[in-house]
Amino acid sequence: MKDLKNPILEMTRRRFLSATASIGSVAALSAAGMSTVGLQGALAAEPEKPKEIIVRAWGGSWVDSLKAGVSDSFTKLTGIAVRHDLTEDNEIQPKVWAAVAQKRVPPIHVNWDTTTNATKSALRGVTEDLSDLSNLATVTDLAKPVGLDGYPIVNTYGYVYVLAYRPSAFPDGPPTSWKALLDPKFKGRIALYNDGIGFHFPAQVAGGGKVEDIPGNMQPAWDFITKVKDQRPLLGEDPDFTNWFQNGEIDLACTISTNAREAKKNGVDIKWVVPEEGAKFETDGLWIPKGLPENELYWAKQYINHALTRDAQQVWLDGLGLPGVVPGLTPPADLVGDPSYPTTPEDFKHLIRVSNKIQVENESAWFGKFKAIMQS
Amino acid sequence: MRAYPLTWRLLDVLEAGVAKVFPRRLAGATPYLMLAPAVLLVGLLVLGLFQIADGSLRTLDTTTFLMSESYSLDNFRRALTEPLFRNVALKSFTGSLIVTAITLMLALPYAYVMVRTKSAALRKILLIALFLPFFIGQVVRAYGWLIILGNQGLVNETLSFLGIGPFRLIYNYPAVLFGLIQYMLPFAVLMLAPALTAIPEETEAAAESLGANWIQTFIHVVLPMARPGFVGAGLVVMTLSLTDFAIPAILGGGSQDFIANAIYDQFFRTSDQGLGATLALLLVAAGSTLVALVFALVGTGTLGMGRAKQ
Numbered sequence: 001m002k003d004l005k006n007p008i009l010e011m012t013r014r015r016f017l018s019a020t021a022s023i024g025s026v027a028a029l030s031a032a033g034m035s036t037v038g039l040q041g042a043l044a045a046e047p048e049k050p051k052e053i054i055v056r057a058w059g060g061s062w063v064d065s066l067k068a069g070v071s072d073s074f075t076k077l078t079g080i081a082v083r084h085d086l087t088e089d090n091e092i093q094p095k096v097w098a099a100v101a102q103k104r105v106p107p108i109h110v111n112w113d114t115t116t117n118a119t120k121s122a123l124r125g126v127t128e129d130l131s132d133l134s135n136l137a138t139v140t141d142l143a144k145p146v147g148l149d150g151y152p153i154v155n156t157y158g159y160v161y162v163l164a165y166r167p168s169a170f171p172d173g174p175p176t177s178w179k180a181l182l183d184p185k186f187k188g189r190i191a192l193y194n195d196g197i198g199f200h201f202p203a204q205v206a207g208g209g210k211v212e213d214i215p216g217n218m219q220p221a222w223d224f225i226t227k228v229k230d231q232r233p234l235l236g237e238d239p240d241f242t243n244w245f246q247n248g249e250i251d252l253a254c255t256i257s258t259n260a261r262e263a264k265k266n267g268v269d270i271k272w273v274v275p276e277e278g279a280k281f282e283t284d285g286l287w288i289p290k291g292l293p294e295n296e297l298y299w300a301k302q303y304i305n306h307a308l309t310r311d312a313q314q315v316w317l318d319g320l321g322l323p324g325v326v327p328g329l330t331p332p333a334d335l336v337g338d339p340s341y342p343t344t345p346e347d348f349k350h351l352i353r354v355s356n357k358i359q360v361e362n363e364s365a366w367f368g369k370f371k372a373i374m375q376s
Numbered sequence: 377m378r379a380y381p382l383t384w385r386l387l388d389v390l391e392a393g394v395a396k397v398f399p400r401r402l403a404g405a406t407p408y409l410m411l412a413p414a415v416l417l418v419g420l421l422v423l424g425l426f427q428i429a430d431g432s433l434r435t436l437d438t439t440t441f442l443m444s445e446s447y448s449l450d451n452f453r454r455a456l457t458e459p460l461f462r463n464v465a466l467k468s469f470t471g472s473l474i475v476t477a478i479t480l481m482l483a484l485p486y487a488y489v490m491v492r493t494k495s496a497a498l499r500k501i502l503l504i505a506l507f508l509p510f511f512i513g514q515v516v517r518a519y520g521w522l523i524i525l526g527n528q529g530l531v532n533e534t535l536s537f538l539g540i541g542p543f544r545l546i547y548n549y550p551a552v553l554f555g556l557i558q559y560m561l562p563f564a565v566l567m568l569a570p571a572l573t574a575i576p577e578e579t580e581a582a583a584e585s586l587g588a589n590w591i592q593t594f595i596h597v598v599l600p601m602a603r604p605g606f607v608g609a610g611l612v613v614m615t616l617s618l619t620d621f622a623i624p625a626i627l628g629g630g631s632q633d634f635i636a637n638a639i640y641d642q643f644f645r646t647s648d649q650g651l652g653a654t655l656a657l658l659l660v661a662a663g664s665t666l667v668a669l670v671f672a673l674v675g676t677g678t679l680g681m682g683r684a685k686q
Contacts, residue, residue, distance in 0.1 A: 094647075124440060125440070233631075362438075367645060368458060368646075375460055375463045375464055
């Protein structure tokens with residue numbers, strides 16, 4: 001984070017403060033439904049507009065939702081086209097890091113990233129400070145990354161790693177515990193993420209341990225994961241879960257509720273629960289890599305600021321089925337009261353949230369341990 | 377004027393030009409000049425290896441996600457002692473050896489029939505069947521197997537029609553080996569075919585005229601004479617299998633990683649480029665040692681360097 005105190009960067013930021021002061025007015029005008037022409041007039045004094053900005057995104061329904069909720073309306077508002085780069089978040093990261101290290105212009109303007117991944121970039125000092133976004137004044141605490149100074153990332157929504165199941169495999173009612181994964185009848189028919197993400201913390205509880213012991217003593221988690229390994233789980237990434245449910249390969253999986261909902265939309269008979277041990281709650285966010293030309297940095301910030309407006313969040317997150325960071329959003333009809341769409345303090349009692357800083361500092365070790373168990 | 381055509385005059389001009397740039401007295405340097413592109417290519421690879429070697433000696437600081445300024449052997453200690461990497465290495469080496477053995481066994485009859493058949497139609501069919509997979513990428517082929525061998529795939533559907541199964545035919549170690557063998561078979565056939573072509577049919581006829589039956593001829597004449605092809609094909613299949621990424625990733629269901637998958641994980645999942653570089657370096661070293669060992673034991677195969685020893 002020391003780079004943020006670099007005098008040159010401070011100068012750059014100050015230079016933009018005057019320009020970003022108008023962000024709020026843009027958002028307000030947007031909310032008021034002002035015409036595009038009028039807005040363009042209001043934006044006439046802004047820095048030169050690039051023809052397009054590049055936003056890294058996940059594919060499928062993820063990018064469709066972003067386009068519908070944020071990108072299209074941003075283009076309508078500013079006239080700047082938005083190109084979505086579907087390079088995987090893990091693979092864009094070294095490219096951005098290398099560009100910043102070599103003082104080149106980074107390959108993207110905005111990175112839509114997991115907060116954990118983005119925290120690594122923030123710790124490395126390759127993220128622009130976003131503290132001056134005007135719409136941060138109206139967002140909930142969820143938008144603030146835990147364990148980091150300022151806003152190197154802005155969290156834009158939260159999500160839950162649920163236990164998704166095929167109802168026909170549970171004739172006596174839905175599973176209530178992560179221990180359902182150990183039922184012999186599901187041997188070879190369960191799935192986890194291939195890096196174990198989303199499963200470590202509930203496994204800690206299901207294995208008899210405490211969340212407070214993370215990261216000091218995670219032996220209960222490893223013991224439980226070892227038992228799950230004996231069930232020969234499939235290990236994959238987001239699209240795999242939808243495919244596996246669809247192709248009849250699995251009956252149970254630890255996955256993000258969005259993937260389960262997407263499979264359901266595709267006609268797969270699937271439901272999900274937050275088991276009694278709890279489920280991991282995580283956030284995704286947006287951030288801007290250092291090294292952009294000043295005018296492009298300005299408009300990249302406008303994009304993120306726009307993503308924090310109520311209208312943009314409502315459409316974007318309706319598509320994803322996830323709770324946002326702007327108060328007053330209406331949950332999609334199919335998710336009202338759903339534990340994977342937490343809105344009240346009571347909902348959050350059953351969810352496990354650990355600081356992203358702790359997660360990134362231990363990620364390599366946890367990853368190695370999980371892989372060692374699964375590859376044995 | 378027809379006695380000295382225009383094309384000849386052009387060639388004369390070109391020759392004079394070349395003589396000025398590269399005088400005849402330097403003719404002795406021509407072979408070295410021709411080697412230059414290869415040297416340049418290898419040089420670039422070696423430069424890359426130096427960079428990787430440098431990275432392998434730096435450890436990741438997870439509080440800043442920067443590589444250390446100082447050198448240490450910590451990444452090598454982790455790579456050589458942690459059970460994860462031991463398991464992955466064991467899977468990779470065992471897998472590449474099994475794939476090599478089975479692929480060579482399948483490639484030999486295919487190549488032999490393709491080379492020796494009197495039927496032009498059969499040869500064409502075999503050639504088309506050999507080259508067709510090259511037009512379909514490795515990833516597409518692996519996904520094809522998912523469709524065919526999946527729980528609701530063609531094979532299981534057929535079996536369920538017969539009242540058997542379904543069986544889990546993918547996402548396990550045998551599925552990875554199967555996918556690799558299918559991928560490597562054309563390479564092996566292509567490497568074996570020239571070696572078999574080089575065996576004069578008369579030699580086989582001579583063996584048979586001396587009383588050997590076809591099996592004896594095949595074992596005592598064809599196989600020994602095809603050894604350079606076996607060595608070449610074996611090395612190609614073994615090194616490609618050892619370093620493969622896509623097949624273990626797609627057909628292994630996430631639990632059958634090879635070394636390349638572990639390298640990817642370090643570079644792109646944990647952001648530990650130092651450990652990733654270490655694993656890459658160890659893979660290069662292990663692969664090179666294996667190749668050197670084969671060269672030392674059975675010669676250089678179809679690379680043709682054996683001629684220099686004669």
